Amino acid sequence: MSAKILITRKLPPDVERRAETFFTIKRNKGDVPMDQARLVELADGQDGILATVTDRIDAATIERLPATIRIIANFAVGTDHVDLEAAARRNIIVTNTPDVLTDATADIALLLLLGAARGAAQGMAAIRENKWANWAPTGMLGISLTGKRLGILGMGRIGQAIAKRAQAFGMKIHYHNRRPVETVDATFHATLDELLEQSDFLSINCASTxxxxxxxxxxxxxxxxxxxxxxxxxRGDIIDDDALIGAVKNGHLAAIGLDVFNNEPNIDPGYRALPNAFLLPHLGSATLETRNAMGFRALDNLEAFFVGKPPRDRVV
Structure with a gap:
């Protein structure tokens, strides 16, 4: 008999078809984020969960999961929405999907850098609202990336991919990480404060901890x-929303570009009121190729576990 897996959100068709060849699947038919009580209810009788970032699997939820649940395969790299210590206490394995979304997320970071620097939000609004009167030598002046210092907070896989892309735009790379990365052609700063003082642009790429x-x-x-x-x-919770919005309003920051937020999708309404905020709805990994690769990686981990092999991407 095949293992029984709860898939908490609708996944790309190729991923779901592959899942059906190996497992007995229970789906969240409404494809909407579930609260913890509903997640526990649907997990009844299942052997594992293929979860996404919209599932808040905190300690109380893990304690209420049925004893049959032995693995949570996360459809994401970040695991901040899963209480890993609580999972360890229950001997529940947790896996993630590293590597496969690096390029897609780095591409979005460059889109944010360019969109914020060149006033893309204001330009798009002028077109859509029919407020573009004419071209002017001093109209909608942005900031060039070339020659500017890009500070990268977190030089992991994605940070390194962003650095390579930014160097192609002529940016000078600075970074803060827990330790220097020998393979990176950039200036290391031992503290966050040192990095910030040297950053014309700041790209946030660290894990939420x-x-x-x-x-x-x-x-x-x-x-x-x-x-x-x-x-x-x-992740949105790395930023204090009030402080960031305030720094834009008082002119200390020229612009911001955000793809992630606190309390998604119920973001701080203050962001919508900022004309120089280039905002995207968490599109970092949103290409068909990447989402397929994420799903296949999650299934690789589940399949390995249920045939008695160590999952490749075990975090707990």
Whole structure:
């Protein structure tokens, strides 16, 4: 008898077809984010869960999961929505999907850098609202990337991919990481404060942890040079929303570009009121090729586990 797997959201057709060849599948038919009670209810009688970032699997939820659940395969790299310590206490394996979304997310980071720097939000609004009167030598002037210092907070796979792309635009790369990365042609800063002081642009690419949540706040934003630009493709909770919105309003920041937010999709309404905020709805990994690869990687981990092999991407 095949293992029984709860898939919490609708996945690309090729991924679902492959899942059906190996497992007995239970689906979230409405394809809407479930609350914890509904997740626990649907997990009854299942052997594993293929979860996504919209599933808030906290300690209380894990404690209520049926004893049959032995693995949570995460359809994402980040695992901040899963309480890993609680999973370990229940001997529930947790896996993720590294590597496969690096390029897609790095592409979005460059889109945010360009969109924020060149005033894409204002330009699009002028076209859509029929407010573009004419071309002018001083109209809609943006900021060039060439020659500017890009500070990368978190030089993992995605940070390194962003660095390579930004170097092609002539940017000078600086970064802060837990330790230097020998393969990166960039300037390492041992502290976040040092990085911020040297960053005309800041790209946030670190994981969401107890140490990084709220790291970009009023104090740290003030360390950026006046007129800096901040972009985020990591997690929304790394940023203090009030502080970031305030830094744009008071002119300390020239613009921002965000693909991730606190409390998605119920973002702080203050962002919508900023004309120089280039905002995207969490599109980092949103290509068909990438989402297929993420699903296949999650299934690789599930299939390995249920045939008695170590999952490739085990985090717990």
């Amino acid at each position: 107890a140490q990084t949540r709220g790291m970009i706040n009023a104090r740290t934003l003030a360390l950026l040079p006046k007129g800096a630009i901040v972009v985020n493709t990591a």
